[in-house]
Amino acid sequence: MTSQPSPRVRVERDGPILRIALDRVDKRNAADERMLQELALAYGELDRDPTLRVGLVHAMGDHFTGGLDLGDVAPKLAAGTLQVVPEGGLDPWGVQSRQVSKPVVLAVQGTCLTLGIELALASDVVVAADSTTFAQLEVARGIVPFGGATLRFPRLGWGDAMRWILTGDRFDAAEALRIGLVQEVVPVGTELERAAALAGRIAAQAPLAVQAALASARAALPDASAAAADLVPTTRRLAGTRDARRAAESYLTGTPVAFEGD
Known part of the structure; x- marks a missing residue:
């Protein structure tokens, strides 16, 4: 009997909160096509289920995400065969489908690259560990951000968005807070607890x-x-x-x- 592969995204119900965890620790949670699809299915579940009120997205291990797994994604992207949103799913970045209709709270730590920033931009409240490092580095890979950075980042301020999108440079949590990419910066190791508390506050409302x-x-x-x-x-x-x-x-x-x- 063939064993089922381990999930890239783990989903757990916590009362009215749907906890969605990226779990590809050995790859710094870099997203291949399967992870993208599993994340989309989790967002679809959050959207459909009337007993769920808030999504809480976080990542296992020391890093939120190293961005795209280019070895898997780049050939499919170039061929036009990359499938991000399977049946029953919603695009977590709200580009290839409508956005999820319920609030999403995000907790980030370690490295948060490319699609991680775009997931923050598509979320509603973001908590970052004080040691988090960010970079929107698609231009250094010969592509452009396609998860919504060019659509949403400029809303935070044109110059700030262009500074980071056009250079691909890294920036820290203090800068992310200054430009409004994240709403709170907390000591490393407490980001998920704080994000869960905020998700609980939202879930307690009508x-x-x-x-x-x-x-x-x-x-x-x-x-x-x-x-x-x-x-x-x-x-x-x-x-x-x-x-x-x-x-x-x-x-x-x-x-x-x-x-x-x-």
């Missing part, structure tokens, strides 16, 4: 409201006027939910509220 707020913020990036026009109808719809009534009762009685997503 899930329909969280998803609506996320969708509104995303819609406002390309067209603030269209997003603004949708705010009152969305708020009216949310005000009629049971979770909104639970929140109102909690406010009046002073008792904690347990949101149920309806």
